[in-house]
Amino acid sequence: MSDCIFCKIVAGEIPCKKVYEDEEFFAFHDINPIARVHFMIVPKHHIASLLECDSGYDEEMLGRLLLLAPKLAKEHGLQGGFKTAINTGKDGGQVVFHLHVHVYGGGKLSHLD
């Protein structure tokens, strides 16, 4: 997607604070963190949101994506736990339409944070 900001980050066309990269996924710190640690994990290939995920094709990718969250969270000092958020669609508060999982924590977060 030529006008997708997260595709441009994955391609190295927009700078970011990279957290992790493998063949399938890319993770980087949120530019506007809401916790001491706040990064996002995205699939490298463009998919707009969970609404566009396919139950057959994307099932394993979504499993691998979620399993990266605790691995990377622990590497960033969040052994005691963390929050995840996947904003989906305009009514779900999604602003960037490239699927991403927010991972954040550090300090105590309430159930509302």
Ligand code: AMP
């Ligand atoms: P949402 O789509 O609601 O999950 O929010 C998108 C998130 O992307 C927000 O938390 C932004 O702070 C973050 N964001 C937007 N642009 C960038 C960027 N260039 N680098 C890092 N994070 C970004």
Ligand code: ZN
């Ligand atoms: Zn994209």
